[in-house]
Amino acid sequence: MNVYDFDNTIYKGESVLHFFFYYVKKTPYLLKYIPRVFYALIKYKAGKITVEQALENYAPMVEEYFRSIPDIRADAVDFWDKHIHNIKPFYEDIRKDDDVIVTGSPEITIQEVCNRLGIKHCVGSIIDEESGKIKRLCIRSRKVPAFLEAFPDAEIENFYTDSPKNDAPLIELSKHAYHVKGNKIIKIK
Numbered sequence: 001m002n003v004y005d006f007d008n009t010i011y012k013g014e015s016v017l018h019f020f021f022y023y024v025k026k027t028p029y030l031l032k033y034i035p036r037v038f039y040a041l042i043k044y045k046a047g048k049i050t051v052e053q054a055l056e057n058y059a060p061m062v063e064e065y066f067r068s069i070p071d072i073r074a075d076a077v078d079f080w081d082k083h084i085h086n087i088k089p090f091y092e093d094i095r096k097d098d099d100v101i102v103t104g105s106p107e108i109t110i111q112e113v114c115n116r117l118g119i120k121h122c123v124g125s126i127i128d129e130e131s132g133k134i135k136r137l138c139i140r141s142r143k144v145p146a147f148l149e150a151f152p153d154a155e156i157e158n159f160y161t162d163s164p165k166n167d168a169p170l171i172e173l174s175k176h177a178y179h180v181k182g183n184k185i186i187k188i189k
Contacts (some may be wrong), residue, residue, distance in 0.1 A: 001154055002096050003147070003170065006103035006110060006124075008162035009180045012086040015105050017041060022079050023065070033061065047165055059134050066132030076112040084116060090183055091117070100154075102147050102170065104139040123150050144169045164188055 007014045024030045040058055043049040049057075069075065100121040103110055107124040114122045123146050126136040138146045147154075147170070159174035161167040162181070171177040177189035 001098045001100060001151075001156055002094070002158045002160070003100045003102055003156045003174070004091075004159075005161040005163070005167055005170075006101050006105055009160050010088050010091040010101075011113075012088055014041065015083070015086075015110070018083055018086075019079060019109060022075070022082075023069075027068075030065070036061070062127075062134065063132035066127055067130075072108055072129060073112075076109045079109070080112045080116060084113065087113070087117065088180075088183055090185065100147070100151070102138065102143050104137070104143075121150070123147050140166050141169045143167065144173065147173075160185070 004010050007016070020030070020033075024034075036058075040049070066072075095118070097118075097120070099119050100123065101110060101114060101119055103122070103124045105124050106127050107122055108127060108129065110122050110124050114120070123138060123143070125134065125138045127134055136142075136146060156170070156174040157176065159167070159170055159177045160180050161170070161177070162179070164171060164177070164179050171189060174189065176187065179186045179188045
């Protein structure tokens with residue numbers, strides 16, 4: 001089984017950030033959150049914010065906005081119509097039928113692109129559509145229990161990530177691991 005992180009691994013960029021800007025166009029009042037979003041993203045990428053701090057600081061804002069979205073599934077279809085070109089070309093060359101995406105992005109938004117790519121399994125963050133509550137934040141070390149819950153007996157043959165530091169726990173579970181930098185794939189384990 002091949003397992004992939006999504007953002008900056010097989011997707012060029014941060015899909016959550018791209019979704020944010022997609023919604024900024026629909027609801028311009030979100031512009032006021034841009035400094036907080038970038039600050040949080042920088043802290044996350046640098047490993048300077050814990051999962052608990054991220055939830056404490058940003059979950060209420062995300063939940064409030066999520067409740068205001070009339071049809072997230074329709075928005076996901078529209079978003080991926082416009083962003084599918086950001087899937088990196090190498091993915092088609094190494095794709096397998098049992099591929100799994102393990103991502104911090106919400107499953108509800110990533111499932112649409114997985115369907116388009118023929119990826120049957122996605123493990124991501126889970127947000128309740130009605131309440132907007134974050135039920136599972138699937139980042140860093142939290143990716144392992146989420147993956148094992150879905151695939152308790154699976155063996156990860158190959159794992160691909162843009163961030164060996166943040167995904168170290170999944171690298172440990174993997175037989176082989178690869179660091180994706182742009183379109184270059186470097187074996188690290």
